[in-house]
Amino acid sequence: MKYTGRFAPTPSGRLHFGSLVTALGAYLRARSLNGRFLLRIEDLDTPRCKSEYTASILRDLEILGFDYDEEVKIQSANTKTYEEAIGQLLASHQAFYCTCTRKSLKDHPCRCQHRFVRPDLRYSVRFCPSFTVDCCFEDILSGHVLTGKSTDYLQLKRSDGLIAYNLACVVDDHLDHITEVVRGSDLIAITPQQNALYRALGFAAPDYLHLPLVLNAQGNKLSKQNHATPVLEEMSPLDALLKALRFLGQDTTVFAERDFCCAQVLKLAAAHFDLQRIPVENRKPADQVYEKTAVRCGQK
Template sequence: MAFPLKERPNSQYRGRFAPSPSGLLHFGSLVAALASFLDAKANNGYWLVRIEDIDPPREQIGAASEILHTLEAYGLYWDEQVLYQSQQSELYEQVLAYLESNKLTYFCQCTRATIKASGGIYNRHCQHLNLPSTNAGTRLINQFPVANYRDAIQGIVTCDEKLAGEDFIIKRKDGLYAYQLAVVVDDIVQGITHIVRGCDLLEPTARQLTLYQTFNITPPQYAHVPLVVTHDGYKLSKQNKAPAIDKKAPQASLIAALTFLGQNPPAALANEPTEQVIQWAVKHWQLNNVPRVAQIPLTIG
């Protein structure tokens, strides 16, 4: 069976922002969205938006449309039609069928508790049991462990070698598609060449690189910006009920995000319309000025 996805020629920068609709955009989300937008536009590229709605139990009703309205309010306009992962199931199944036909996957019925009891790293217990798909997840046979890679901001990223070599889940036991599979398939489909996102995804990137090698597809270039954390060290996130950013007065949050990203916006910019703030930010964007740290405590109200 032929691989169902075609690799696009990397003739132009194509970036993206891919939020999950588990809540509204908060300041940490804005930092990631703004960084990905500015890097794309400063390089005369395309900026796409993808809604990662493949985990219905975690989704908040109305969040997807509210996220898009918020991006527009902040002057972050996407260049192509929004892609919803919930509409990609047929393609994910084609990729799963390709992997199965090439004997690159197997079904696994091990629970998290079982794996934790055996040391926390999956030991390929089910690889040769020929289990049925019923009540089982699908694991990728990991032929290309990635324990380190180069990031455009963070430099050489080193991951846990044992975890890097693990046969990881690409379709869950409950029938939902795993993030690792969905994100790589969609980045290939959309021809994404550059990914700018938060440092919470440093380790998952290693598994995504494993999938790219499995598919024999050139991976995007990765750049991970620092996470926004509280002074107690907790990530600012939807799960932690971080407050939504203000759609009615975006300038202050934009200036704060630019400052967080090391772009040193002039004080007078705070009095300019949103469009002017974005224009300044695109013109003066310097990826090299983004702090090369994994997280920074929040210093705004």
Template sequence: MSTATPTGDSARPSPPPYRGRFAPSPSGPLHFGSLVAAVGSYLDARAHGGQWLLRIEDVDQPRTVAGAADEILRTLEGFGFAWDGEVLVQSRRLDLYHAALVRLQLADEVYPCACSRAEIAAHSPRRSIDGGLVYPGTCREGLAGGRAARAWRLRVPDQVIAFDDRIQGDVQQNLEAAVGDFILLRADGQYAYQLAVVVDDAAQGITAVVRGVDLLDSTPRQIWLQQGLALSTPTYAHLPVVTNDAGEKLSKQTHAAAVDLSAGSAVLAAALRFLGHAVPQEISAGPLRDFWPWAIAAWSIARVPARRGVCPG
């Protein structure tokens, strides 16, 4: 008896189960901009029948505010978010970031850098895509005599890294032109966000990242780092960020107010409207137990505006 070879769609492997995440930084209480990211990532996960994980991104310890992580978790729980598994905390995972850095060192993908910010500014005429300076590659071929390493940088190629964002569409970035070799271990001994987020997404088995568009320009760096560590790349969807009247992203630095738990479904409905969804008044004014089932059924990422920032007015 001959065995037929499957063809077409039946021969394709099934995609892995959906695993999304929300990863706030505990630099202050949860504000409306962070709530929008939480709502978007949560609904996309639940609408796909997937899991939604939580991660506290406190790898940048100087920016961490004592008690903020617990306050964020209490706020999410109060709004009816239900996460899967234990909450991952970056500050407890430094050994994993160290292991990833060592792996890159052994592969000669990273190198020590002695440059100060002032020295980089003196030799780099180009602004990077995220507002800093493009690293000019001063230490790429080795440290000059008498210089000691301050940081470790990842080598980047003179080639375009491209991906299809589920909201923003086609994204292309030449890493060498946009940022240059970027830091994985800072001069103050802190592991960089780019390294921590890549290691953690892989460890948590994240298949879909839904987050604010302020991180869109970081994504090619993360994809390049995933390739260097032989890790899978999730899909990406970058939501528009909430801005104030001055066009600034809501944040602790722009004095964003904490969300009011007593507002209940009304503030969640406002977040969903910001993401392009019409919410009936009876849902907006109703209890949380009615909001979430309706919102999960109504969610469509195609309705989310493909814009960088929106002021809710």
């Protein structure tokens, strides 16, 4: 199967440097293998996502020279597909209704699977596969990764009726024939459970390549939640691309020779892309990441 990669941002803010690094890593990996590259907007968390951010992310990526092999996919236009997948898991007893609240989960883990909960639209839906979930996976960059065992059940649908990130991204990666997922290492912890979800739905899981995270001065992941500055407000598109290339350990001396436009930089960077140069030392150990991002509500 032809290599197919993707970048899947959440439009809860403008593109920041951390997102650019992920977009660039995914793009270069795909293009360096003569593969396909897709863009998907993960806008299901409607209280956080705004259409103006979708527009600004699309515009910023265009300014930065990115191109895609298919029309941009918008998740909010596909909710029926996700509902069907949840229905399939409920029917095969690999999902259950849950009445737990964020507060109750702090006191005790969810036990709803073991008691009768009447199906109700106000309840969340959680995943419980009919087989044992691995607590490890193979990463293209890091090799064998141990994540530790999760005691939480992945949320598939939230009690407010919104489809959870984990379900939607698994369904879409399958439908889009994604062969390798390139993303930030904050999602390492969730990977075995996502793999289990692929299996439960009868899908083949993709390969994974987790990139080092861009951290702020406080050592936290650069994110919209901690008010990361939009990257194109901080610097020019060309400087942003070169900085992101250097973050990924790539050689940028070739770009000093003459003036390049962003699209030319991307093309040349793909031709010179060297996976082995991506630094791994600033990545937190997987178990630490696991502790920090322990699967609770199925949100990013």
